[in-house]
Amino acid sequence: MNVLLLEDDLALGDALCRALHQADIRVVWVRRLQEARAFLQEKTQDALLLDLSLPDGDGLNLLRELRSHCSMPVIILSARDTLENRLEGLRCGADDYLVKPFAIAELLARLQVVTRRSSGFLSSQWQIGDLVINTENRSASLAGVDVALSPSEFSLLFELVRKGGKVLSREYLITHLCCDSDNALEVHVSNLRKKLGKDWVRTIRGVGYLLPKP
Template structure:
C-alpha cells in the first residue's frame, strides 16, 4: 500500500516514514501545499496523512480541493490543533479521521488500517472473500483452511484486487500500484504475477476482462 504524507516537521516526517516501512507500507512525503498533488486518486495512493499547519498554507484548503474533485481516497488529518471547532471542520470537510499530535505512531498505523478496512468494506483485520481469508497486517492468506504462500508482489496484487471484489481493476492501475516508487510494472510482468496468483488461489478466483483488467471473484 502506498501512503501520501503531507507534513512539514522533519523529525515527525522521518519517524512516520520509518513506522510505515516497518508495516510494509511505502510512502511519498511532501512538506508544503505547493508540492502536494493537485489531485489524488486511488490509482496513486491508498491513504493520505494530512497536516493542517503547513508553511505556505492550510491543509484545510487541500482537503476541500480534493473532496471537491470527488476524491474517494481515505484522508486522515494529523495536527496539533485540538479545538472542537477544528475537529468538526476537518471531519465535516471530508476527513475520514482526525488525530491530535503528539500521538503514538502505532496508533496512527492502526487508524490507517481501520480506514483502509472501511474503504475495502471489511469489518475486521481478517478480510473474508468466499474461500479466501486475507490478513493484511500479518500478510497471511488462507484458502479454505490451507495457508497460501505468496511472494510479496503476489500478496500486494491480491490485496489490490481484494479492495474492490467483483470490480474490474484496470491493468494500468495495478501496474502503477505494484511499483509505486518507480515506473509502472510492465504489463507482461503483471500477467505473469496474475498467472502465478491464480495458480495458488484457484484459477476461477480471478476473472480477466480482455484489454481492460482483472477482477477478484468472491
C-alpha cells in the same frame, strides 16, 4: 496501498515514509498544499495523511476542497490538540484525527481501519467466498487451508479483494504494487493462480485483471 503524505516537517516526514514503506505501503511525500493539489489532480490515492499548519496555508482548506468531490479517506496529523480543533477537523470531513506526537503503530492501525471501511469491509478479516485474507498479519486461507504467499503476492491479492468485482488495469496494479515491469506483474498473477486456482484471477483481455465476486 498508495498514500499521499502532506507534511512539511522533514524529520517527521522522513520517519513516516520509512515506517509506511516497511509496512508495504507506497508513499508519495509532499510538503506544500500546492504540491498536494497538483498531485491529486493527476492521480488518485487510497488515503491522505494531512498536516494542517503548512507553509502555504491551512490543510483544512484542502480537506474542504476534496470533500466537495472526493471520498478518499483522510487522516489529519496535527499538533493542534484542543477538542475544538479535533471537532473542526472531523466536521470538515476527516475520517480520523491524530494529535502529534503519536505512535507509528497507532497511525498504521488507524490507516487500516479507514481504508478497509472505505472498501466496505468492517474488520481486519476480509472474505470473498471461500477466500479469507487477514490484513493485520497479511495471511490468506482458502476453504480453511492456509495459503503461503510472498509479500508481493499478498499485496496483489489484497488489491484484487479490496476492489472485488472490478477490473484493475495493469497500469494501476504496477503502480500500486511497485512492480518493476509488466512481466513482474504477470509472474505474480501466475503464482497466485497456481496457489489459489486459475478461476480466482481472471484476465480481461486488453484491460487488466479481475477477482470475481462469488
